[in-house]
Amino acid sequence: MKKIRPLTLILLGALLFHACSEQETTQPVDQVPDAVLASLENAGYDVFNQAPIPFEDGYLVEGDIYIRSAEINNLQKGTRLPVEEQYSTNNLVSTGGNRIITIYAFTGGGGKKGGGGGGFSAGMIAGLDLAISRYNAENLGITFQRITSSSSPDITLTRLSKGDERRGILGSAGFPTASGDPYNEIKMSGILESTYGLSTEGIATIIAHEMGHCIGFRHTDFFDRSISCGGGPTNEGDGGIGANLIPGTPSGATLAAKSWMLSCTDGGDRPFNNDDQTALNYLY
Numbered sequence: 146m147k148k149i150r151p152l153t154l155i156l157l158g159a160l161l162f163h164a165c166s167e168q169e170t171t172q173p174v175d176q177v178p179d180a181v182l183a184s185l186e187n188a189g190y191d192v193f194n195q196a197p198i199p200f201e202d203g204y205l206v207e208g209d210i211y212i213r214s215a216e217i218n219n220l221q222k223g224t225r226l227p228v229e230e231q232y233s234t235n236n237l238v239s240t241g242g243n244r245i246i247t248i249y250a251f252t253g254g255g256g257k258k259g260g261g262g263g264g265f266s267a268g269m270i271a272g273l274d275l276a277i278s279r280y281n282a283e284n285l286g287i288t289f290q291r292i293t294s295s296s297s298p299d300i301t302l303t304r305l306s307k308g309d310e311r312r313g314i315l316g317s318a319g320f321p322t323a324s325g326d327p328y329n330e331i332k333m334s335g336i337l338e339s340t341y342g343l344s345t346e347g348i349a350t351i352i353a354h355e356m357g358h359c360i361g362f363r364h365t366d367f368f369d370r371s372i373s374c375g376g377g378p379t380n381e382g383d384g385g386i387g388a389n390l391i392p393g394t395p396s397g398a399t400l401a402a403k404s405w406m407l408s409c410t411d412g413g414d415r416p417f418n419n420d421d422q423t424a425l426n427y428l429y
């Protein structure tokens with residue numbers, strides 16, 4: 146196992162939720178067909194400052210959003226929106242008043258095997274449980290519940306492939322379906338504790354972030370990822386999925402406010418701040 150130097154962790158902080166810098170050199174943009182880049186760009190994604198990378202049956206865009214190749218051509222034309230508050234996608238989860246969303250995470254294999262059937266360690270599961278309890282403490286119209294049976298969970302937490310874990314991808318998710326269901330799969334790195342030394346709170350923050358995408362949250366700083374990721378200002382655009390401002394949230398995201406939906410994390414703890422709570426309560 147590669148030893149993580151302090152600098153690597155700092156770099157990781159700047160690039161968490163998407164590729165590490167190493168990866169950008171091993172995954173050149175030209176591996177993504179021009180037609181795909183054009184479709185993503187047309188939908189409003191920034192494909193230059195945040196190059197999509199080949200991932201599973203499609204691409205990771207915006208760092209941690211998984212879009213299957215089959216969906217690329219169905220993306221609607223997006224617009225670049227210079228607005229600043231918290232944002233949701235057009236599709237949201239239908240709650241019917243109070244909906245229980247079950248999550249199943251495989252724990253077999255002692256968490257030692259990466260990807261491809263490997264399970265999550267007790268430390269990762271502790272992070273998942275903390276993430277769930279943070280949502281449930283908000284008394285929303287949705288309640289998350291971890292189940293230990295793999296039969297028909299709403300969301301399945303699976304390990305990224307060994308290769309993706311090694312190249313620094315931390316997690317991926319998608320957005321709710323048009324029929325009002327949460328996105329049904331979160332792929333997580335299983336080495337957040339063992340390799341990166343993240344605390345339970347840090348792990349919970351990353352899992353809660355991916356859960357946030359599954360129920361329709363965009364990145365708080367999607368209009369300018371440099372707020373949390375550093376580098377030059379980049380706007381993810383509406384991505385053909387919508388970026389609807391959530392009433393009651395303040396204008397302008399800041400790194401200091403530590404929203405759990407900032408694009409990049411430093412691996413630390415980001416429990417829901419007041420604005421996050423406003424946004425959660427508005428949507429659910």
Ligand SMILES: [Zn+2]
Pocket residue numbers: 162209210354358364408
């Ligand atoms: Zn994200």
